[in-house]
Amino acid sequence: MKSILDQNDKKLVAALTQDGQLSPGKVAEEIGVTAPTVRSRMKNLIAAGVLRIAGLVNPTRTRGLTVALVGISLHSHEQLDEKLDQIGSLPRVNWCAVVTGRYDIIVEIVCSEEIGDLYDFLDKDLSQVGGINSSESFVVMKSRRKWLCLPDAVVEEFNE
Structure with a gap:
């Protein structure tokens, strides 16, 4: 609620x-x-889960960070909320949302190892979620969004 x-x-x-x-x-x-x-x-x-205090990163001023959007089409809409929860819990996922239009779900991921992390996300992480018909990825080349919260997987990589 x-x-x-x-x-x-x-x-x-x-x-x-x-x-x-x-x-x-x-x-x-x-x-x-x-x-x-x-x-x-x-x-x-x-x-209540309404507020979280966190350090934010400016991806345009941080070398080694790649932001990508992934559009996902599902076979069926029967378990849309379940799929959204599964995808949202994957490493590197910053946020995901059910949307209207060409895709069922849009995901923002943050990668710390350039394009290799995007490949791993698509090949390993996303493939664990069943019921996906197709996906299309978009690497963000330039953005006006200045700040983002790093997903746990990237924070862990930064701590290594």
Whole structure:
């Protein structure tokens, strides 16, 4: 179930979106509440899965990162939610969504080893998900999106 954000929650999220390192005291000053209120609301939003504080990377300024979009067509729409969950849990997947149009699902993946990771994703990871009729991949050459959260598989590779 989706959480309803009140005006203070929205202001808190907006402040942290601009600068995730703001202290609760600074956020409190910006939105006009007390620091304990900010800490409590942050704790509740995090526990509810509404808010996550994370370091973001600018892929256009980071060598060795490749972003690709993959369009996926399924044999059947009977298990669309299940397929979305399976694909979303694969390594390197940053996000995936059910869409209208030519494809059933669009996936954004982040690769740290250039094109080899994309091949491994298509050949090994995606092939584990049954019911896929076809896929088409698009390597992002240039984007206006400035920041992205790295998927767990890439974070693990960076930690090696």
